[in-house]
Amino acid sequence: MIVVSLAAAAALYGYGLERARKRALPTPPAAIAAFTHGLVAAGFVLLAPMDGLADASLAWHMAQHLLLAFVVAPLLLLGAPIRVALAALPPAGAVRLAALLRSAPVRALTHPAFALLQFAAVLYLAHFSPLYEAALEHQPVHALEHVLFLGSALIFWTPILAVAPAPHAPPHPVRLLMLFLALPASAFLGFILYVMRAPLYAHYAALPAPLADQQNAGAVMWIAGGGPVFVALLWCVADWGARERRLGIVADRLDPT
Numbered sequence: 001m002i003v004v005s006l007a008a009a010a011a012l013y014g015y016g017l018e019r020a021r022k023r024a025l026p027t028p029p030a031a032i033a034a035f036t037h038g039l040v041a042a043g044f045v046l047l048a049p050m051d052g053l054a055d056a057s058l059a060w061h062m063a064q065h066l067l068l069a070f071v072v073a074p075l076l077l078l079g080a081p082i083r084v085a086l087a088a089l090p091p092a093g094a095v096r097l098a099a100l101l102r103s104a105p106v107r108a109l110t111h112p113a114f115a116l117l118q119f120a121a122v123l124y125l126a127h128f129s130p131l132y133e134a135a136l137e138h139q140p141v142h143a144l145e146h147v148l149f150l151g152s153a154l155i156f157w158t159p160i161l162a163v164a165p166a167p168h169a170p171p172h173p174v175r176l177l178m179l180f181l182a183l184p185a186s187a188f189l190g191f192i193l194y195v196m197r198a199p200l201y202a203h204y205a206a207l208p209a210p211l212a213d214q215q216n217a218g219a220v221m222w223i224a225g226g227g228p229v230f231v232a233l234l235w236c237v238a239d240w241g242a243r244e245r246r247l248g249i250v251a252d253r254l255d256p257t
Contacts, residue, residue: 035079
């Protein structure tokens with residue numbers, strides 16, 4: 001099912017690229033590379049051997065979720081799939097999609113406050129509810145959990161990356177605030193797992209050293225989880241600076257005095 005889904009996504013994206021090219025609306029190579037790497041990363045995260053390691057170790061399971069949320073999701077968004085769709089669709093379909101992007105529900109869904117809160121809620125509810133244990137024991141629930149994590153991460157990264165078209169893109173200070181607030185949210189979850197003195201999940205309790213594995217999982221979330229967010233912070237600052245320079249150049253051209 002995962003292989004079929006990834007192949008379908010690649011085929012649709014490739015079809016969109018070809019349609020856009022024929023209409024003289026080419027997609028930047030960087031975007032194509034990002035989407036391709038996102039699909040490759042998704043395959044690495046969701047298929048063997050990573051999926052088998054995640055089933056046998058909470059630390060690997062945590063790494064799987066982190067890669068899905070902090071690597072796969074932003075790479076797919078940087079691939080500009082909406083822009084490709086707008087360029088590939090017939091005029092009537094493109095108009096409908098553009099109207100949907102500007103609609104109130106999409107504005108609410110991608111509002112920075114909602115995007116951050118829903119991401120934190122999914123993160124904590126998934127780890128501290130029966131969902132996590134059920135996902136470990138039942139493959140369909142596990143697949144649903146991955147869809148939930150990926151969907152939540154896509155919503156979280158949408159206002160931060162603001163890949164065009166982004167009619168509701170927040171200003172850079174708001175994006176930086178979102179990232180600053182996301183750092184302690186993931187770090188505190190890792191801290192909780194690290195300091196617990198009993199295994200949290202029965203699935204991993206049969207391991208030779210379940211508590212050590214759980215502490216490793218907490219360390220992964222606590223330390224490694226902040227890395228991609230920190231990189232995103234640096235990128236956001238650089239992007240803000242580049243935008244200000246572009247605006248300055250435009251202002252100088254309009255007012256040469």
